[in-house]
Amino acid sequence: MRTTKSPAPRVLLVLAGLALTFLVLPLIGLLIETPWSELPALLTSTAATEALRLSLLTSVLAAAVATVLGVPLAWVLARIDFPGQRVVRGIVLLPLVLPPVVGGVALLTVFGRRGLVGQYLYDWFGVQLPFSTAGVVMAEAFVAMPFLVITVEGALRNIDPRFEQAARTLGASPRRVLFTITLPMISASLVAGVVLAWARALGEFGATITFAGNFPGVTQTLPLAVYSALEVDRDEAIALSMVLLAVSFTVLISLRGRFLGSRS
Amino acid sequence: MSVTARIITHLGEFDLDAQIEASPGETVALLGPNGAGKSTVLRAIAGLQPIDDGCIRIDSTPVDEPASRTFIPPEHRRVGMVFQDYLLFPHLSVGQNIAFGRKGLFKDNDASNWIDALDLRDLLKRKPHELSGGQAQRVALARALATNPRVLLLDEPLAALDAATKQSVRGQLRRFLQRFEHGTILVTHDPLDALVLADRIVVLEAGRATQEGPTTEVASQPRTDYLAALLGVTLLRGVATDGVIECATGGSLIASTSLTGDVVVVLRPQAISLHTNKPEGSARNVWHTMVTSVEVHHDQVRVALAGPPPLVAAVTPAAVAELGIAPGQRMWASLKATDITVHPI
Numbered sequence: 203m204r205t206t207k208s209p210a211p212r213v214l215l216v217l218a219g220l221a222l223t224f225l226v227l228p229l230i231g232l233l234i235e236t237p238w239s240e241l242p243a244l245l246t247s248t249a250a251t252e253a254l255r256l257s258l259l260t261s262v263l264a265a266a267v268a269t270v271l272g273v274p275l276a277w278v279l280a281r282i283d284f285p286g287q288r289v290v291r292g293i294v295l296l297p298l299v300l301p302p303v304v305g306g307v308a309l310l311t312v313f314g315r316r317g318l319v320g321q322y323l324y325d326w327f328g329v330q331l332p333f334s335t336a337g338v339v340m341a342e343a344f345v346a347m348p349f350l351v352i353t354v355e356g357a358l359r360n361i362d363p364r365f366e367q368a369a370r371t372l373g374a375s376p377r378r379v380l381f382t383i384t385l386p387m388i389s390a391s392l393v394a395g396v397v398l399a400w401a402r403a404l405g406e407f408g409a410t411i412t413f414a415g416n417f418p419g420v421t422q423t424l425p426l427a428v429y430s431a432l433e434v435d436r437d438e439a440i441a442l443s444m445v446l447l448a449v450s451f452t453v454l455i456s457l458r459g460r461f462l463g464s465r466s
Numbered sequence: 467m468s469v470t471a472r473i474i475t476h477l478g479e480f481d482l483d484a485q486i487e488a489s490p491g492e493t494v495a496l497l498g499p500n501g502a503g504k505s506t507v508l509r510a511i512a513g514l515q516p517i518d519d520g521c522i523r524i525d526s527t528p529v530d531e532p533a534s535r536t537f538i539p540p541e542h543r544r545v546g547m548v549f550q551d552y553l554l555f556p557h558l559s560v561g562q563n564i565a566f567g568r569k570g571l572f573k574d575n576d577a578s579n580w581i582d583a584l585d586l587r588d589l590l591k592r593k594p595h596e597l598s599g600g601q602a603q604r605v606a607l608a609r610a611l612a613t614n615p616r617v618l619l620l621d622e623p624l625a626a627l628d629a630a631t632k633q634s635v636r637g638q639l640r641r642f643l644q645r646f647e648h649g650t651i652l653v654t655h656d657p658l659d660a661l662v663l664a665d666r667i668v669v670l671e672a673g674r675a676t677q678e679g680p681t682t683e684v685a686s687q688p689r690t691d692y693l694a695a696l697l698g699v700t701l702l703r704g705v706a707t708d709g710v711i712e713c714a715t716g717g718s719l720i721a722s723t724s725l726t727g728d729v730v731v732v733l734r735p736q737a738i739s740l741h742t743n744k745p746e747g748s749a750r751n752v753w754h755t756m757v758t759s760v761e762v763h764h765d766q767v768r769v770a771l772a773g774p775p776p777l778v779a780a781v782t783p784a785a786v787a788e789l790g791i792a793p794g795q796r797m798w799a800s801l802k803a804t805d806i807t808v809h810p811i
């Protein structure tokens with residue numbers, strides 16, 4: 203059936219076109235400026251492979267940390283009514299809007315050498331988190347976890363709790379219900395949440411450079427390597443950027459059902 | 467095995483206080499309008515809804531008794547529950563659904579027997595969304611039975627089915643329940659389900675049991691306005707042979723049917739005429755019987771007749787006055803064979 207649409211105001215069309223150009227032009231610029239012939243050499247340089255390896259390692263670990271801790275948090279937020287729930291949810295989602303550099307500073311105040319917790323970690327165990335690879339993982343998990351929590355919490359609210367009740371009447375303990383009914387039933391959202399968290403961790407810059415620094419081979423992840431390379435070798439910066447762009451594009455495609463509105 | 471429950475809960479404005487029991491092999495129907503608290507009773511027995519007061523016993527062992535702080539969680543009650551919309555786990559196959567409660571002991575004879583008894587062997591590899599309503603209902607039943615439950619709870623087991631499927635599934639369920647050795651509680655708002663499936667009926671209205679008794683008695687002698695209006699018709703169970711139906715409540719009826727075997731007879735109380743003298747005419751069913759009670763329901767008067775079979779006739783207040791109908795009086799009653807509808811079960 204045809205619906206009657208009001209004609210689009212011309213000014214809107216012009217501005218919409220401008221917006222699209224603004225979003226697409228930089229990407230086209232990146233593609234044009236990419237030194238395609240030198241790409242293999244640039245990407246296999248020691249600095250590039252180091253950064254790539256470190257980024258993969260830390261982002262996967264950060265996504266794992268965000269999942270192992272974030273799923274239980276999402277479950278508590280979705281299923282348990284407790285006083286101050288709204289405040290807690292607000293705090294959980296804060297890193298979504300918090301400038302990452304502030305997150306990095308906040309992590310330093312707690313886990314730094316003289317931080318609230320960090321001083322004891324150092325004094326008692328000799329553990330120093332800032333400026334270490336573990337620090338990179340922490341910074342990335344800090345910014346990535348809210349993505350997982352909101353995705354999983356929404357999915358948990360959407361499934362009919364009576365499926366879980368049916369499983370209980372069939373003799374399943376609450377833990378067995380969680381692993382055999384609840385999590386499989388939200389698997390699509392869980393995967394989406396993990397991928398989103400991983401992509402956010404991979405692109406993390408502000409919190410990482412603040413909390414973990416920019417040491418090649420130890421804390422210099424891809425985004426940091428791009429930033430450093432820009433000052434010495436513009437081609438290498440562009441080549442590394444292409445890697446991140448390719449990853450982002452792949453993530454978008456794999457989650458297209460969620461963001462591009464196509465329901466498969 | 468049996469269940470005995472006195473269930474008292476307060477859900478906001480709603481107040482439930484009901485007593486129900488099912489002895490081994492017995493099927494009890496909990497009949498009532500929406501919001502009467504029927505499902506809450508089942509959820510309480512299953513352990514999905516703790517009660518505020520009272521006591522639920524399975525085989526005389528308390529499973530929920532607030533006074534003694536006893537609460538056995540649902541997974542340890544061995545209560546089989548079939549939900550209204552079945553709630554088959556969508557991510558598991560039919561076989562995995564049925565095996566869920568067995569924790570992998572799928573080779574167990576019970577589960578295997580139920581698969582054959584409920585004719586599910588060919589469906590084991592399918593996913594729930596590939597099943598018809600009747601198939602899903604059988605899978606839900608098999609899944610509950612595979613845990614070897616001590617009590618079976620059926621929440622509106624036929625409500626999600628279309629009319630044609632409902633009749634055949636109702637018949638299957640009846641044959642199954644007749645063999646089932648433990649107590650069964652069946653929640654329904656359909657009097658036909660209760661009549662076909664249950665040995666006893668408990669009528670639940672606004673959180674209270676308003677009538678209770680053997681199925682045939684409750685169905686033929688509704689004592690509350692709700693039940694009378696719900697039934698509207700009189701339902702009788704019987705066995706048909708060559709157009710003659712021997713009623714379970716005694717007596718027989720002549721109907722225009724070619725069916726043989728177990729049947730449900732449906733007739734409207736308005737179709738029964740009352741006379742002071744033996745009626746002339748073509749009616750095939752004529753009795754001389756005693757009036758046991760006379761009750762006014764809205765604009766009509768329901769006259770209970772001793773039978774056999776015991777029946778209720780609905781007449782106008784004018785007819786009551788004209789014929790001088792009163793309890794204890796003997797009268798003639800007539801009913802045409804064509805006014806009797808017969809359903810197989």
